[in-house]
Amino acid sequence: MKIGQYELHSIETGTFALDGGAMFGIVPKGIWSKLHPSDEQNRVPMALRSLLIMDDKRKILVDTGIGTKLSKKNQKIYKIDQTEHNLEASLEKYDLETKDITDVILTHLHLDHVGGATYLKGKKQKLTFPNASFYVQKTHHEWALKPSEKDKGSFIKEDFKAIEGEGKLRLIDGYAMILPNIDVIIYDGHTIGQQLVKISDGINTLVYCGDVIPFTSHIRLPYIASYDINPITSIEDKEKLLSRACNGDWILFFEHDPVTEAVKVEKAENGYTIKETISL
C-alpha cells in the first residue's frame, strides 16, 4: 500500500497468546470465545504485527514485537512462536536487514511492543536496530520507569535500558509530527502516554492502533482488556479514534488481531462496525 511518499508493509514478527478473559474484560467467555476460540489454558492467539513505512531515505518501523530475550518458561507462558514468522525474515521480503532501519516509533514500552528492540549477545543487551533512533512519549517513559503495581508485570526495564544507554532514545512531548506525514496521537487508557502512529497524505490515512484497539473485536466499545490502567479512559479513547476514523475514512491497522491486518469502519445504529477489510 502507498500513502504519500511512503510504501507501507505489514511485518509479522511472530505470534503469542494471552488469557482471553484478560483480553476482553467484562465480556463473558460465552460471547468472546465464539469470536476467539481459546486453548486448554484459556489463551487466545495473537499476532505481533509491526508496520514498515519506507521511502527512498527512511525505513521506519512501528513497534518491534516481543523479541527473543524471554526465558524458556516465559516463552511457554506466552506461547511465543517465531517459526512461521519472525522479524528478520519479514524484513528480508523487502530486501531489508535490521541495520537498514533508520527510525523505530514505539507505541509504548510493554514487553510485546519493545521486546524486539534489543537482543542478548551473551549476557549483554544489544540494539537490534543499531542505526535507528527510537521515539517514545516522555510521559510514557517516566511511567515505564516507575509503573504501578497493576501494570509493572508488563514492563521489563532491560528491554529499553540499552536504547537510552546508547543515546538512541528520542523522547516526544505530546503531539508531534515525528517525520514528514507521520504524526502521533496520544492516549492514556491502556497505559500513560501510549502513542498511535498516523500516516496521512491528506487523502489517505492509516492509523496503527497499538493497544487502543488490539483486535477487530475491540471495535465494540465495552470490549476493554483488563490490562488497561484507566478503563473508562480506554472507552473514551476508542470512541474518539473510531469517530475520527469514520469521518476521515481512515484505515485502522491492528497489531494483535490474529487474522485481520486492517479495516475501515462505519457507524451503525448500535455502535461501530467494519465497513471493509484491507490487506496491505
Ligand SMILES: [Zn+2]
Ligand atoms: Zn500489546
